[in-house]
Amino acid sequence: MKIYQTARPAGKSKHAKDISTGHGTLGKHRLLSALAGLLLTGTVSATEPGTRQLESGIEQFKRGNFETALMHLETAQELGNREPQLFYNLGVTHYKLKMYRQAIANFKKVQGTDLEAPAKLNIGLCWDALGDQRKAEKAFRAARGSENRKVAYLAGQRLGKKRASNERGSSDRWSRNLEWDVYANVAGGYDDNVTLVAADAPSQQADSYTQSYFSARFGFADSARVYASLFDINYADIDSQDFGIGKVGMDYPLRVADWYLLPSVNIFQSSLMGSDYQEGHDLKFKARRYFGKNAFTTSYRFTEFDTSDPLFEATAGARHRLRFEYKVPTDFGELRGRYQYETNDRNDSPLRSYSPDRHGLALRYKNSWSVLQGYLDLDWRSSDYGSIVTVPREDERLRTTIGASYRLTANWDLGFRYQYTDNDSNLAEESYTRNQFLLDLSFGLPRL
Known part of the structure; x- marks a missing residue:
């Protein structure tokens, strides 16, 4: 699961091309079956409240400081930031901290935006981690129907692995969740x-x-x-x-x-x-x-x-x-x-x-x-x-x-x-x- 990387307010990030193709600084981290998602680029208004805290949260997330990232992102929210990328990043950070229900609540807040497709995929991952296989499969099926080809592919992979896992029995769940x-x-x-x-x-x-x-x-x-x-x-x-x-x-x-x-x-x-x-x-x-x-x-x-x-x-x-x-x-x-x-x-x-x-x-x-x-x-x-x-x-x-x-x-x-x-x-x-x-x-x- 990748955090939503925003572009610089003053213009396009020098890494924007690499990030969008999945081969940039963060794109080197392969999308694993137990932690899938998309790394996207977007635009943040420099006048949006909490922009600095949002960017600080993203930076701390990239360093692996997830608890510090959460504090910055929550501060951006308290200051009145309601950008879709804020809620998406809150969801990803909550996931990293194993706060799955809070992650689901934030992913649902980006419905109707460009982030809806990866959010559906990540909701499936959260339900999977919580052990609710029925809701996880429902979310993956919704994501598989997305027009976003990468999301659809990853959701199909998850559904395929679930079917294969069911055929092999529950013993393989240990390795999938590692x-x-x-x-x-x-x-x-x-x-x-x-x-x-x-x-x-x-x-x-x-x-x-x-x-x-x-x-x-x-x-x-x-x-x-x-x-x-x-x-x-x-x-x-x-x-x-x-x-x-x-x-x-x-x-x-x-x-x-x-x-x-x-x-x-x-x-x-x-x-x-x-x-x-x-x-x-x-x-x-x-x-x-x-x-x-x-x-x-x-x-x-x-x-x-x-x-x-x-x-x-x-x-x-x-x-x-x-x-x-x-x-x-x-x-x-x-x-x-x-x-x-x-x-x-x-x-x-x-x-x-x-x-x-x-x-x-x-x-x-x-x-x-x-x-x-x-x-x-x-x-x-x-x-x-x-x-x-x-x-x-x-x-x-x-x-x-x-x-x-x-x-x-x-x-x-x-x-x-x-x-x-x-x-x-x-x-x-x-x-x-x-x-x-x-x-x-x-x-x-x-x-x-």
């Missing part, structure tokens, strides 16, 4: 004060490093999803801090009244110096609610750490994290504020505590300018470690991060990040500053 996304990132950087992983302490050594990250998520129409990720960082000289971690898990998005809920569980295994470091599991519950164009999110996360190496026994134990976050899109970018409380119950060692209680405040500013995106993070954290050998330890950390990314193609991004950390402690050996530089290349397939 959705997935993939993300990969490779980077290189320089750190002027490498952090000792096991001790969470400064090494007072500088080094260059490379790191990589890969994640894949597989989801189903009934909302259950499984995922896996791998992260690895390798230093040029300080081999003792080479670190890697792998995770596998499952989550299940839910909608209850006005809340979007996401319970999840995963297990992980990490390595340090090429040997086993920690293993354990995460239990997490996240809830989000929208207030107009703003979004409030709260989450709780419990992590259990274990280790098979006596060298790291002091780090074993449990951690609890509670987080509250509020996001506000504005005309000059997106603002996000966050508070986090963390408590730890680790084994500790006679000379070092690994069980701090922490309070953290963070503020992020993010904005997008066509193919360029930038952000600024300000982060404050206080840590109370209690007393070790009758000596109390209290830290206060300030961290500033500046980053930017440039979209090379629909799937590739080039990014840069600089981070400065200033940790102040009542123990002189725990006070330090740190500068990190990172250049990365990322690849992401869209959420299908």
Whole structure:
């Protein structure tokens, strides 16, 4: 299902020809059986209320930020925009967020316009995801009779697959409803004060490093999803801090009244110096609610750490994290504020505590300018470690991060990040500053 790409108010988009033929920036994404639709071009009046928010919603959708896209599109609607492409885009975005009934309601609002044909096709997809095969087939039959040849062809494909599926039995429905996304990132950087992983302490050594990250998520129409990720960082000289971690898990998005809920569980295994470091599991519950164009999110996360190496026994134990976050899109970018409380119950060692209680405040500013995106993070954290050998330890950390990314193609991004950390402690050996530089290349397939 593709979002309705509007043309620039001042004239025809430089990609308009490619988009309309299905071979442009977004047209490279093949129309899959579980997520069909059309990518169209149209015209938006520059004087129509909410035009800027509509265009921002389209941009965020193209980046895969569907929740942010929804906030922009809903703001355009609140400002009085009643353009057919707004309702169509709302429908597509609701579909991506698995809000199928809301998607159907918006698709129905474009009847009698040029978007009626693809909307009928997408209504069929929504009913299919909801498990109402009778209504899905009715919508596909209506779309098959459209004068739009592409819509008619895709609707016929859906009907044909339904007939074949019925002949084979219900066992094949699993594969038809599978959705997935993939993300990969490779980077290189320089750190002027490498952090000792096991001790969470400064090494007072500088080094260059490379790191990589890969994640894949597989989801189903009934909302259950499984995922896996791998992260690895390798230093040029300080081999003792080479670190890697792998995770596998499952989550299940839910909608209850006005809340979007996401319970999840995963297990992980990490390595340090090429040997086993920690293993354990995460239990997490996240809830989000929208207030107009703003979004409030709260989450709780419990992590259990274990280790098979006596060298790291002091780090074993449990951690609890509670987080509250509020996001506000504005005309000059997106603002996000966050508070986090963390408590730890680790084994500790006679000379070092690994069980701090922490309070953290963070503020992020993010904005997008066509193919360029930038952000600024300000982060404050206080840590109370209690007393070790009758000596109390209290830290206060300030961290500033500046980053930017440039979209090379629909799937590739080039990014840069600089981070400065200033940790102040009542123990002189725990006070330090740190500068990190990172250049990365990322690849992401869209959420299908």
